[in-house]
Amino acid sequence: MESVDTRTVAYRGARTGTAPMTWGQCAIWKSIRWLGDGAHYFNIRRIVQLPDNTSQLQVDEALTALLGRHEALRTTFHEDADGRRQHVTDTGTLRYAVVDAAPGTGADTAARIAGELVARTFRHAEEIPFRCALVRDGGRPAHLVLVFSHLGVDFWSVRELVEETRELLTGQHRPAPDWQPLDQAGYESEGEGARRGAAAVEYWRRTLEKTPPALFPPVDDQGRPERFVRLGMDSPAAAVAATAIAERCQVSTGTVLLAATAAVLGAWTGHPVVPLQLIAVNRHDERTRRLVAAMAENALFSLDVGAGTFDQAVKRAFLAGMNAYRHAHYDPIAVDEVLDAAKERNGGVLQLGHFFNDKRMHDRWEDLPDVPATPEGLAPLTEKTRVFHVGSWERQDALFFVHTTYAPDTALLYLMADTELVPRQDVERVLRAFETLLVAGAAEPVELAAVTFDR
Incomplete structure (x- = not known):
């Protein structure tokens, strides 16, 4: 039988203060505000398995230290006539649930509690961007559920916070x-x-002066049930192939996947020049690498995929990507003015809803199948490829969003698409085209013209 109690910890930091939101905070604030009540989409959850013999006091002390050390976790956010502001408090309290799970069900209970906490949209003007819960299994603290608002932290910060929580415990x-x-x-x-x-x-x-104003035909922005669909692909063959291409071109596998995204999108839309927005972590020095905050912003990338080989596109993508990331730390309000000017110049048309985000913290897969990176060697692996449904939404602020996450022995690639532009029955076909392109180009350069769709 499951029971629930609550605990409250008091925290104290070094200072209080108010300042304009950082550029990274402003960037995610725009998307959060656009989604409104659906902004829980951006919440981030993590579950920390606690060491054996962890006490309740150790959990309280770890949470108190975490909140005291990081101002981002003690911040409320406001927008009014004075603009967008962050307000840091030096003291406060955190109230969290303590759930006693039935013996042996702690992990499942923690997963369920995490799902409940992450599904609640933060009220940023009234509450700090952090909530948590403790799950006890057999009477002992077993799992600590952590949920963060993306306005407070980004994925880089979450990784640091989870590691620090383990240390504090x-x-x-x-x-x-x-x-x-x-x-x-x-x-x-x-x-x-x-x-x-x-x-x-x-x-x-x-860059906007040299990119096409739109890849897709215009569509309305009205939300409809399941209009936006995300599928995932688990492909060991794509991982082996991308590694071979990266080694041949002397670039990262992330660059290979970026170039593949441009090539596939260009083939689907029929455009030789493909703009993409990339997610830049903006951690350029030691102090920002240690900073717990929302720092990520969009980087503007553009690639010519109209002719030549995929290897040549990969090498161009490396240089273009470096330049895009180098120029990804900016005032979003100033960039919005540039976007408005470009839209006016293009007769009211500007479509930049195409994204690529490499969310892996590793560039190389560490446990790949030991097979030759040739069409013959990879053919048996392609039979293991799995495509699966991830989710669907009425509204999204992107039209075509590719991202990848890490597993040691396979490429996990995801595509979220507006089914008004990529019909539901074609989303899987477009996703599988990534594997087809990579496998074809694993052993030797393949012409970009080989990437085609029968429509």
Whole structure:
């Protein structure tokens, strides 16, 4: 029989303060505001399995330390006549549930609780961007459920927070953070930070002048049940092939997957030049690598996939990608002005809803099947390829979104598409085209013209 109690911990940080939202916070704020009550889509959940013999006191102390150390977790967010602001409090309390699961059901209970917590949209003006729950199994603390708002942190930060939580539970303390979101906001407002932002805005302006205003025909933006569909593909063959191409071209496998996204999208839409928005983590130095905050912004990437070989496109993608990521830290309001000008210049048309996001923290797969990267060697692996349904939504702020996550022995590739533009029955066909292209080009360069769709 499951029972639920609550606990409250008090936290104290070094300072309180108010500042403009950072550029990274403004970037995700725009999407969160657009989704409204559906903004829980951006929430991030993690479940930390606790070491044996973890006490309730250790859990309380770890949560207290985590909140005290990181201002992002003690922040509320506001938008009014004075603009978009972040307000950090130095003290507060966190109330969280303690769930006693039936013996042996702790992991399942934690997964269910995580699903419930992540499905609640944060009220950012009223609550901090963090909630949690403790699951006890057989009377002992067994699993700590952590849920974060993407406005408070990004995936990079979540990885750091999970590692730090594990350390705090065993009594380890890292050096105190010396760079917080309030400091980042100050950096962006003047000097070097402001100059980098201005250079990035200029890069967006120049790049938009050379990219097509739209790849897809115009469609309405009305939400309809299951209009947006995401499928996933589990393909060991694609991983082996992408690795072979990366080694031949001397680039990362992420660059290979990026080039494949442009090639497949270009083939589907019939456009030789394909713009994509990439998700840039914007962690360029030690202080930002240690910063717990929402830092990610979109990078504007454009690639010519109209002629030549896929290897040549991969090499072009490397240089274009580096340039895009270099110019991905900017004031979103300033870039919005550039986008408005480009749209006006194009007669009211500007479509940039095509994305690629490599969410892996590893570039190479660590446990790939040991087979030759040739069509003959990869053919048996393609029979193991699995395509599966992930989810569907009425509304999304993207038209074509490819992302990848990590597994040691296979490529996990996902495609979310607007079925008004890629019919539901064709989403799987487009996703499988990635594997087809990579396998075909694994042993030797393949012509981009080989990527075709019968429509």
